[in-house]
Amino acid sequence: MEARLEKVPGRQEEFIIKDSTGITVGRIFSVEINIENHFYILRIKLYKENDYEILRSVLYRLMKGIFAAGGIYKVNIFVDQTIDTRSFIDLGFELEGVIEDTIWNNGHCRFELLFGITANRFNSNQIKNRVVLKGKNINLKLLLPSDADKTLDYYTRNKEHLRPYEPERDDSFYTMDVQKKILIESYKQYLNGSSINYGIFNVKDELIGKIQLSNIVTGIFKNAFVGYSMDIRYEGRGYMKETLKLVVNYAFENMKLHRIEASTLVDNNRSQNVLMSCGFKEIGISKKYLFIDGMWRDHKIFYCTKEFYKNL
Numbered sequence: 292m293e294a295r296l297e298k299v300p301g302r303q304e305e306f307i308i309k310d311s312t313g314i315t316v317g318r319i320f321s322v323e324i325n326i327e328n329h330f331y332i333l334r335i336k337l338y339k340e341n342d343y344e345i346l347r348s349v350l351y352r353l354m355k356g357i358f359a360a361g362g363i364y365k366v367n368i369f370v371d372q373t374i375d376t377r378s379f380i381d382l383g384f385e386l387e388g389v390i391e392d393t394i395w396n397n398g399h400c401r402f403e404l405l406f407g408i409t410a411n412r413f414n415s416n417q418i419k420n421r422v423v424l425k426g427k428n429i430n431l432k433l434l435l436p437s438d439a440d441k442t443l444d445y446y447t448r449n450k451e452h453l454r455p456y457e458p459e460r461d462d463s464f465y466t467m468d469v470q471k472k473i474l475i476e477s478y479k480q481y482l483n484g485s486s487i488n489y490g491i492f493n494v495k496d497e498l499i500g501k502i503q504l505s506n507i508v509t510g511i512f513k514n515a516f517v518g519y520s521m522d523i524r525y526e527g528r529g530y531m532k533e534t535l536k537l538v539v540n541y542a543f544e545n546m547k548l549h550r551i552e553a554s555t556l557v558d559n560n561r562s563q564n565v566l567m568s569c570g571f572k573e574i575g576i577s578k579k580y581l582f583i584d585g586m587w588r589d590h591k592i593f594y595c596t597k598e599f600y601k602n603l
């Protein structure tokens with residue numbers, strides 16, 4: 292949906308956002324224009340939450356206008372945590388910060404997100420698209436803060452299924468706020484190259500599992516850790532084996548890693564089968580390795596190198 296921007300009469304620092312029917316759907320406030328340092332800081336408030344099309348259209352027109360006028364190289368925008376972050380990501384913005392507890396709403400404190408973009412990035416249209424790895428039965432997509440509803444649903448319906456395998460979680464974990472915070476953190480880690488948090492989506496585009504490459508180290512180590520889980524309704528169909536093969540292939544061929552490590556509970560034969568089918572070999576037992584389901588538990592450690600994978 293196209294959006295229109297109108298100046299508020301007599302107020303240089305404020306614009307009204309209207310939708311195509313003329314209804315006011317939000318406001319833009321100018322926070323600081325620093326001509327000497329070529330930056331411009333804005334705050335956007337939308338009355339209608341999660342309207343991807345409107346926000347994307349507003350952002351596109353705003354950035355086009357600001358950068359075309361010259362004089363400004365960098366734009367930062369504050370937005371409420373509830374907005375659909377895809378509108379920013381699709382246009383090439385990067386998440387630069389999370390400002391805790393800045394908005395009071397019905398007695399609850401919410402946070403604001405700070406997005407940033409440079410003129411070069413906008414004009415050269417080097418959009419950092421969602422990383423998608425395509426398989427035969429599943430696709431892997433980078434999880435973004437706007438996927439919080441999907442991860443909340445995934446963890447809620449698999450609470451009992453995952454309890455024996457994953458760290459202890461209190462009730463707050465099963466809320467939109469915490470899921471969004473987790474995804475913001477993992478998106479920041481993706482941007483600084485230390486982790487990739489993929490959602491596993493089936494042909495109907497439902498989130499049916501998760502896989503994460505974490506502690507990614509380059510240089511002479513070229514190593515990462517992998518962890519994963521599958522929705523109870525979709526286990527045993529070969530989806531995790533397909534997923535892990537895609538991720539391992541991407542890690543070795545595109546990210547140029549040399550080694551990937553994984554750990555499973557000693558009696559998690561299912562997960563061990565997945566690893567071994569994808570070229571992983573057992574190293575041994577690491578004692579009292581992770582705090583799972585109320586105890587420090589021994590884990591079997593596996594590793595896969597580029598050479599093992601090539602010889603599969």
Ligand SMILES: CC(C)(COP(=O)(O)OP(=O)(O)OC[C@H]1O[C@@H](n2cnc3c(N)ncnc32)[C@H](O)[C@@H]1OP(=O)(O)O)[C@@H](O)C(=O)NCCC(=O)NCCS
Pocket residue numbers: 452453456519520521522525526527528529530531532533554555556559560561562564565568
């Ligand atoms: C482990 C897990 C990710 C596997 O996902 P999945 O999609 O069911 O895995 P796949 O169907 O691709 O493969 C499962 C493999 O285990 C085998 N398997 C199935 N049930 C098994 C069992 N009870 N014991 C041993 N192997 C079993 C399957 O036969 C298959 O191997 P194969 O094709 O060589 O025969 C999933 O069961 C899960 O999420 N479990 C709970 C969380 C978890 O364990 N996470 C991993 C922590 S290390």
